[in-house]
Amino acid sequence: MNELDSKYGLARRYFFHECGVGLGKIALAGLLTNQIATSASSHSELEKRTSENPLAPKQPHFEPTTKAVIHLFMAGAPSQLELFTPKPTLSKLEGKPLPRSVVGSQRYAFIQPDAAVMGPRFKFDKYGESGLTLGSPLRPLGKIADDLCVVHTVKTDQFNHAPAQTFLNTGFSQPGRPSIGSWALYGLGSETQDLPAFMVMSTGAGISGGTSLWSSGFLPTVYSGVRLRNGENPILNVATPAKFSPELQRDSFDLINRLNAKRQHAVKDPEIATRIASFEMAARLQTSAPELMDLSQETGETLKLYGCEPSKPSFARACLLARRMVERGVRFINIYHSGWDAHSDVEGNTKRNCAATAQASAALVADLKRRGLLDQTLVIWGGEFGRTPMVETNLALGRKAGRDHHPQAFSMWMAGGGTKPGMTYGTTDEFGFHATSNPVHVYDLQATILHLMGFDHERLTYHYSGRDFRLTDVHGKVVRDLIA
Numbered sequence: 042m043n044e045l046d047s048k049y050g051l052a053r054r055y056f057f058h059e060c061g062v063g064l065g066k067i068a069l070a071g072l073l074t075n076q077i078a079t080s081a082s083s084h085s086e087l088e089k090r091t092s093e094n095p096l097a098p099k100q101p102h103f104e105p106t107t108k109a110v111i112h113l114f115m116a117g118a119p120s121q122l123e124l125f126t127p128k129p130t131l132s133k134l135e136g137k138p139l140p141r142s143v144v145g146s147q148r149y150a151f152i153q154p155d156a157a158v159m160g161p162r163f164k165f166d167k168y169g170e171s172g173l174t175l176g177s178p179l180r181p182l183g184k185i186a187d188d189l190c191v192v193h194t195v196k197t198d199q200f201n202h203a204p205a206q207t208f209l210n211t212g213f214s215q216p217g218r219p220s221i222g223s224w225a226l227y228g229l230g231s232e233t234q235d236l237p238a239f240m241v242m243s244t245g246a247g248i249s250g251g252t253s254l255w256s257s258g259f260l261p262t263v264y265s266g267v268r269l270r271n272g273e274n275p276i277l278n279v280a281t282p283a284k285f286s287p288e289l290q291r292d293s294f295d296l297i298n299r300l301n302a303k304r305q306h307a308v309k310d311p312e313i314a315t316r317i318a319s320f321e322m323a324a325r326l327q328t329s330a331p332e333l334m335d336l337s338q339e340t341g342e343t344l345k346l347y348g349c350e351p352s353k354p355s356f357a358r359a360c361l362l363a364r365r366m367v368e369r370g371v372r373f374i375n376i377y378h379s380g381w382d383a384h385s386d387v388e389g390n391t392k393r394n395c396a397a398t399a400q401a402s403a404a405l406v407a408d409l410k411r412r413g414l415l416d417q418t419l420v421i422w423g424g425e426f427g428r429t430p431m432v433e434t435n436l437a438l439g440r441k442a443g444r445d446h447h448p449q450a451f452s453m454w455m456a457g458g459g460t461k462p463g464m465t466y467g468t469t470d471e472f473g474f475h476a477t478s479n480p481v482h483v484y485d486l487q488a489t490i491l492h493l494m495g496f497d498h499e500r501l502t503y504h505y506s507g508r509d510f511r512l513t514d515v516h517g518k519v520v521r522d523l524i525a
Contacts, residue, residue: 101495106459117381132160194467233370419458427451484517
């Protein structure tokens with residue numbers, strides 16, 4: 042603490058308050074309140090409650106069609122050529138290089154631009170009245186074909202995993218920006234006080250992008266995602282230590298909160314308010330978390346639909362938990378399933394990952410629909426980029442029949458939440474290399490998701506480091522063709 046701090050009892054962060062942000066006071070007033078307002082008799086009343094609590098429900102810019110988002114992130118990047126876009130020309134060219142004019146100046150991490158072509162490894166069929174084309178490993182999605190809105194021309198600026206995953210989640214290739222879930226929570230607030238409004242699960246291998254994918258970045262930490270783990274204690278620091286009575290726990294919380302509140306009053310730091318909120322949420326989670334995780338309430342038919350074993354961590358179990366979270370008012374849910382990075386044996390990799398994810402992905406959409414939740418719940422499926430039409434073979438690394446990273450065009454699908462069902466959008470060339478119609482940049486995808494949640498992506502901003510920031514930076518446009 043410098044001389045000025047000592048004399049007046051101030052910390053540097055106090056001046057952020059004096060400059061007009063004032064989030065500390067806002068956070069403290071609301072986070073010490075026992076209940077979050079879930080409705081208001083007038084817009085002015087809602088604005089008043091919002092000003093008192095950063096997690097109070099807020100009005101977006103316009104009426105949303107999406108109240109909750111479940112993002113099924115296929116980390117490592119599935120191959121669109123095996124799953125969504127059959128390209129007979131690749132089979133005819135197998136073993137030969139692509140025309141140099143197609144590849145252009147694109148560089149790759151593990152193959153040369155003149156690497157030989159490899160044709161799709163699976164048979165494709167059409168499903169539903171929409172005639173959606175799917176590779177055989179995704180056959181379970183055929184049952185929900187007419188609920189899906191599939192985009193074949195997603196484009197990203199990044200071609201390595203961590204930067205591309207971070208870019209898709211935060212609009213920036215380096216850690217430090219708020220994730221889309223944090224933006225949603227910042228803009229809409231929370232409809233539940235018993236569970237975190239932004240929750241994260243993962244299955245498969247590790248996630249290249251790490252915690253930056255669900256971080257609140259420079260937004261107050263209260264808007265960060267909360268990781269639900271697969272171990273005995275799914276949420277860290279919630280279980281009461283042995284021989285620690287409820288009375289002692291309550292007294293400890295009260296003392297800690299009083300000390301935190303005293304410090305908060307002195308320095309006006311929103312992170313202290315987050316700390317207070319964390320203690321209060323931890324206490325509530327001791328009841329709500331076990332209830333959420335108790336799948337004995339689910340019918341045998343539902344468990345079979347997902348392919349879920351209640352006691353076994355899996356992607357299927359995560360999808361079923363996601364549906365239960367939506368029912369309990371959770372706003373944004375990330376499920377990361379890692380392991381799609383098929384530099385070798387793209388056929389085997391695709392089979393294994395689809396066996397782990399396809400049935401549960403289809404079940405999630407079907408289950409939400411039959412419960413009347415799909416209209417207001419947006420489900421998103423896809424990875425950070427696609428795979429090359431050229432084969433990757435490297436004897437030194439023990440690789441063969443794989444595919445490298447491909448940023449120019451890849452496939453993702455959405456369902457529910459106001460998207461147009463039974464739709465296929467965008468086309469790629471005969472090699473599956475470039476978009477030939479309706480390209481959708483990652484920024485466009487982000488702008489569209491925010492639009493479905495009721496936001497003008499250019500107006501959802503946060504002032505930091507001297508300027509206003511937004512998820513889409515200075516880019517992006519809403520893809521209105523995807524909206525019902």
